[in-house]
Amino acid sequence: MHDRLAPLYPQHLATLRERADKALALGGFDHLVVAASTPLRKFLDDQDYPFVASPHFRHWLPLTAAPGSWIVYTPGHKPKLVFLQPRDYWHVVPDAPSGYWVEHFDIVVVRNAVDAVAQLPAAGTRRAIIGPECPTVPGAEANNPQAVLDYLHWHRSYKTPYELELMREASRIGARAHRAAEQAFRSGASELGIHMAYLGAAQQTDAELPYASIVGLNEHGAVLHYTNFDRAAPAQSRSFLIDAGASAAGYASDITRTYAATGHDEFQALIDSMDAAQRDFVARVRAGQSYPELHIHAHHTLAGVLREHGFIRMSTECAVSSGVTSAFFPHGLGHPIGLQVHDVAGFQQSERGGTIARPDGHPYLRMTRMLEPGMVVTIEPGLYFIDMLLEELRSKPVAGDIDWARIARFRPYGGIRIEDDVVCTPDAPENLTRDAFAQA
Structure with missing residues (x-):
């Protein structure tokens, strides 16, 4: 399967970058920040529901089990993956990124959510943060600008x-x-x-x-x-x-x-x-x-x-x-x-x-x-x-x-x-x- 995907992925990523460039320009933003999201906690419990990564995150990467990770894309620059690989002996820790797509990203590995947010564009910059409203991550609350979402959603209809x-x-x-x-x-x-x-x-x-x-x-x-x-x-x-x-x-x-x-x-x-x-x-x-x-x-x-x-x-x-x-x-x-x-x-x-x-x-x-x-x-x-x-x-x-x-x-x-x-x-x-x- 990977042999079939490897030659197709670079053009897919180029298409996403082109779409992101236009969406950011429409919305008046300089950076696209995409949250993988984090698991939802069950009410009055100490357990989470099964994790489902954001579709916007999965659009860029074939990563379905990377909770707390982020993608940062700035037009004209190589996209960055902020990959959360926590120190955790209670759960299986996500493997380090590998495969046909890693060469196309600058990858930064962090150990906690605070360090992940530190890798994002500063709060004072014009950043479009795509992610769920809950749970929020302090310092990186999603704003989900409608103009950016409308453009990205429309073009997501056309599969690469x-x-x-x-x-x-x-x-x-x-x-x-x-x-x-x-x-x-x-x-x-x-x-x-x-x-x-x-x-x-x-x-x-x-x-x-x-x-x-x-x-x-x-x-x-x-x-x-x-x-x-x-x-x-x-x-x-x-x-x-x-x-x-x-x-x-x-x-x-x-x-x-x-x-x-x-x-x-x-x-x-x-x-x-x-x-x-x-x-x-x-x-x-x-x-x-x-x-x-x-x-x-x-x-x-x-x-x-x-x-x-x-x-x-x-x-x-x-x-x-x-x-x-x-x-x-x-x-x-x-x-x-x-x-x-x-x-x-x-x-x-x-x-x-x-x-x-x-x-x-x-x-x-x-x-x-x-x-x-x-x-x-x-x-x-x-x-x-x-x-x-x-x-x-x-x-x-x-x-x-x-x-x-x-x-x-x-x-x-x-x-x-x-x-x-x-x-x-x-x-x-x-x-x-x-x-x-x-x-x-």
């Missing part, structure tokens, strides 16, 4: 070749772990057992994954963010929905698959229709495609799936305009992904900020921008049998055009979601997820 290679790796790890999870499901494992199989194949702990895994058997597939992990396997496993990703040097993959147990042919046919629809949406990830319009197109397509499988008798247009499709598909088609699972700038109007509103009636869509080369988005249509939403649907005038008996037959399966991570290119989209499954 280095970033895309790390995202391919995250997808490969995730696909390998998904294969293991499916095997555990086929063997009759519980939700917790499936999750443990996933972790083992990914070789990542829960804290290292980019988000909490969703592992739902049967009706649990209808809970969009189901994270309970039943310890006992159900008497009969009919269906399995898993939404789980993996990390590579701080970059995320976000993958969802839905499976039918052997012999449940009707549900498998519905999965197949959803898979075909999802592939069509992926093929439309092209430069110039409005993401909200793709989301609306997905609703019309899913109305056709509902008609084809006998759930509704109304027209496609009526199913969308009356909110019927939103009862079965209540979330957005997807979101930007990269250093964060739900990456920044999904609604941003330009590099100067601003917001592009969601279309009316679609409050959970997480991206409203036009697709452009270099962007990576998820495409994750869903079709669920959610009791609360179905009960609301029963009170609408269109309820007479819905086959409630057929819906009752499918409620025990929960729902379907199929999700791929897709790169918008100048030509055909690159499907990171399907490519990774082909290699797994």
Whole structure:
């Protein structure tokens, strides 16, 4: 992996330096100071939550376990890493920096937070300090200037070749772990057992994954963010929905698959229709495609799936305009992904900020921008049998055009979601997820 990253990193760093130069000029600052951050302390406790490095820090460096460290960049100068390597016999001390990237930084090793702050530009200088408001470090409180953040977030939407290679790796790890999870499901494992199989194949702990895994058997597939992990396997496993990703040097993959147990042919046919629809949406990830319009197109397509499988008798247009499709598909088609699972700038109007509103009636869509080369988005249509939403649907005038008996037959399966991570290119989209499954 390092052999692939080493030749790509210098250009990635040059791109970040160029972006930082422009962001600092826009905001009227001389220095960019980026905190890795420090662990959050649990309330009324002497233990911390698992450490997660700031995405701005990880953007510059493949360091995910360097709490208390800093990056300092001044235009025209080599970037500096202030690396905190404490004297500590209670915890594992971070190894000294090494690898393909170290030659591109001036590295200063310090032993405590006070010495780290002493290495930053002086408090009287014009410094843009990017970091969390809590916990603060005395003498280096974050100011997070909006003009600087807006510019950096906007351009973070366009992934460098280095970033895309790390995202391919995250997808490969995730696909390998998904294969293991499916095997555990086929063997009759519980939700917790499936999750443990996933972790083992990914070789990542829960804290290292980019988000909490969703592992739902049967009706649990209808809970969009189901994270309970039943310890006992159900008497009969009919269906399995898993939404789980993996990390590579701080970059995320976000993958969802839905499976039918052997012999449940009707549900498998519905999965197949959803898979075909999802592939069509992926093929439309092209430069110039409005993401909200793709989301609306997905609703019309899913109305056709509902008609084809006998759930509704109304027209496609009526199913969308009356909110019927939103009862079965209540979330957005997807979101930007990269250093964060739900990456920044999904609604941003330009590099100067601003917001592009969601279309009316679609409050959970997480991206409203036009697709452009270099962007990576998820495409994750869903079709669920959610009791609360179905009960609301029963009170609408269109309820007479819905086959409630057929819906009752499918409620025990929960729902379907199929999700791929897709790169918008100048030509055909690159499907990171399907490519990774082909290699797994």
